[in-house]
Amino acid sequence: MGIRLSRNRSLEEADRRYIWHPFTQMKEWVESEPVIIEEGRGVFLKDIYGRWYIDGVASIWVNVHGHRRREIDEAIKAQLDRIAHSTLLGLGNVPSVELAERLVSIAPRGLTRVFYSDNGSTSVEVALKMAFQYWQHKGEKNRTAFLCLNNAYHGDTIGAVSVGGIELFHEIFRPLLFRSYRAPSPYCYRCELGLEREGCGLACLEEMERILRRHHEEIAAIIIEPMVQGAGGMILFPEGYLRGVSGLCKKYGLLLIADEVAVGFGRTGRIFACEHEDVVPDFLCLSKGITGGYLPLAVTLTTEEVYSAFLGEFSELKTFFHGHSYTGNPLACAAAMASLELFFRDNILDAVRQKEGILKDWFEEIRALPHVGDARGIGLIGGVELVEDRQKKTPYPYELKMGYRVCEHARQKGLLIRPLGNVVVIMPPLCISQRELQRMLDIIAESIEEVTSSEG
Numbered sequence: 001m002g003i004r005l006s007r008n009r010s011l012e013e014a015d016r017r018y019i020w021h022p023f024t025q026m027k028e029w030v031e032s033e034p035v036i037i038e039e040g041r042g043v044f045l046k047d048i049y050g051r052w053y054i055d056g057v058a059s060i061w062v063n064v065h066g067h068r069r070r071e072i073d074e075a076i077k078a079q080l081d082r083i084a085h086s087t088l089l090g091l092g093n094v095p096s097v098e099l100a101e102r103l104v105s106i107a108p109r110g111l112t113r114v115f116y117s118d119n120g121s122t123s124v125e126v127a128l129k130m131a132f133q134y135w136q137h138k139g140e141k142n143r144t145a146f147l148c149l150n151n152a153y154h155g156d157t158i159g160a161v162s163v164g165g166i167e168l169f170h171e172i173f174r175p176l177l178f179r180s181y182r183a184p185s186p187y188c189y190r191c192e193l194g195l196e197r198e199g200c201g202l203a204c205l206e207e208m209e210r211i212l213r214r215h216h217e218e219i220a221a222i223i224i225e226p227m228v229q230g231a232g233g234m235i236l237f238p239e240g241y242l243r244g245v246s247g248l249c250k251k252y253g254l255l256l257i258a259d260e261v262a263v264g265f266g267r268t269g270r271i272f273a274c275e276h277e278d279v280v281p282d283f284l285c286l287s288k289g290i291t292g293g294y295l296p297l298a299v300t301l302t303t304e305e306v307y308s309a310f311l312g313e314f315s316e317l318k319t320f321f322h323g324h325s326y327t328g329n330p331l332a333c334a335a336a337m338a339s340l341e342l343f344f345r346d347n348i349l350d351a352v353r354q355k356e357g358i359l360k361d362w363f364e365e366i367r368a369l370p371h372v373g374d375a376r377g378i379g380l381i382g383g384v385e386l387v388e389d390r391q392k393k394t395p396y397p398y399e400l401k402m403g404y405r406v407c408e409h410a411r412q413k414g415l416l417i418r419p420l421g422n423v424v425v426i427m428p429p430l431c432i433s434q435r436e437l438q439r440m441l442d443i444i445a446e447s448i449e450e451v452t453s454s455e456g
């Protein structure tokens with residue numbers, strides 16, 4: 001056996017022996033052939049055997065400008081020559097200041113304060129704790145609950161799971177969670193209220209208001225994923241829904257937490273998804289794409305109103321007692337600055353909107369396949385929902401693993417994607433070329449046809 005081959009075999013062996021992979025049934029994993037990535041370039045990833053794949057999940061929804069973008073590589077190297085890490089507890093650091101100023105300049109107006117953490121879940125935890133503590137300082141001590149949506153996903157830490165709404169992931173932790181109210185998911189393809197989009201009058205908002213009328217005095221904030229519920233299955237909000245939620249927050253005097261961890265930074269064709277309906281939340285949670293997909297970093301932006309409620313004498317204990325070891329990491333902030341610069345220099349938003357056109361045309365075609373129930377998306381985020389019976393919208397049974405099987409076929413054809421149940425996810429790096437995108441969509445269509453026709 002060659003040296004290279006034996007190295008590869010022992011890497012695979014060691015992966016099976018030592019690594020516990022996230023969201024993965026390890027019993028299956030250890031019996032499967034793992035893909036171990038060694039290198040990347042642009043939208044492509046190379047495994048240890050030298051096989052190249054399109055990175056169709058953008059390395060789990062984070063990559064924006066492709067792998068090994070010179071400008072980001074150089075920004076990180078330049079920062080590395082100064083310092084890799086220093087804390088924000090009791091000190092400042094240069095890149096975190098520069099990035100905060102930049103973020104405020106592009107965020108919806110009124111979001112002027114930046115709190116750093118290091119992943120999407122913590123950016124949500126920060127928002128939840130700030131919203132709760134804000135009301136404590138305001139003397140509204142009964143506001144201890146949150147309102148979230150069915151099918152919501154806000155991360156995997158316990159606070160984020162408490163405002164989650166995906167049975168499959170969250171149900172087992174129920175005894176550990178704090179109190180949340182759940183409003184219907186604006187999932188038009190499978191409307192919880194049994195209505196059709198035409199003429200429904202956004203009745204799901206009325207349901208939300210029904211909860212608010214009874215419980216608004218106990219609720220600190222409403223938390224949503226603006227425009228698209230991501231991990232819940234790429235559920236696209238109907239027009240007017242986001243604005244409607246914002247309106248209800250104002251009407252009942254509640255704070256609005258916009259979790260744009262997945263949809264922020266151009267994913268939907270706007271820098272922030274809230275812009276689609278001119279909504280300004282009280283908290284904006286950002287992570288994933290913030291560093292262009294290079295390094296872990298997150299921010300929670302908020303308003304002067306919230307910030308100033310925490311000001312007081314040292315002895316008043318109004319301090320926000322929360323912070324993480326790697327808060328405001330300089331390498332990550334430097335990557336984020338470089339990523340933002342590329343964003344504007346290269347007109348990423350215009351390019352995304354062009355590619356959105358390709359995606360929308362493809363949705364039309366793919367909807368003709370007999371086992372495609374729905375195909376939906378906005379910008380460069382989308383999903384294709386597979387069904388056993390299109391008339392009755394019967395989902396394929398979980399055990400059939402239809403989503404996974406489609407992805408398995410795609411992998412054989414040189415595309416790496418990851419499903420959400422029966423939903424095939426479209427989430428390439430924003431920099432994908434039109435040709436590469438077309439190739440990706442062709443592979444997905446072929447894979448869906450192969451898998452669904454054999455399942456008759």
Ligand SMILES: *Cc1c(COP(=O)(O)O)cnc(C)c1O
Nearest residue numbers: 119120121153154155230261262
């Ligand atoms: C991914 C995601 C999170 C969690 O981010 P992590 O970095 O994985 O902790 C939170 N909210 C949304 C909407 C997400 O898509």
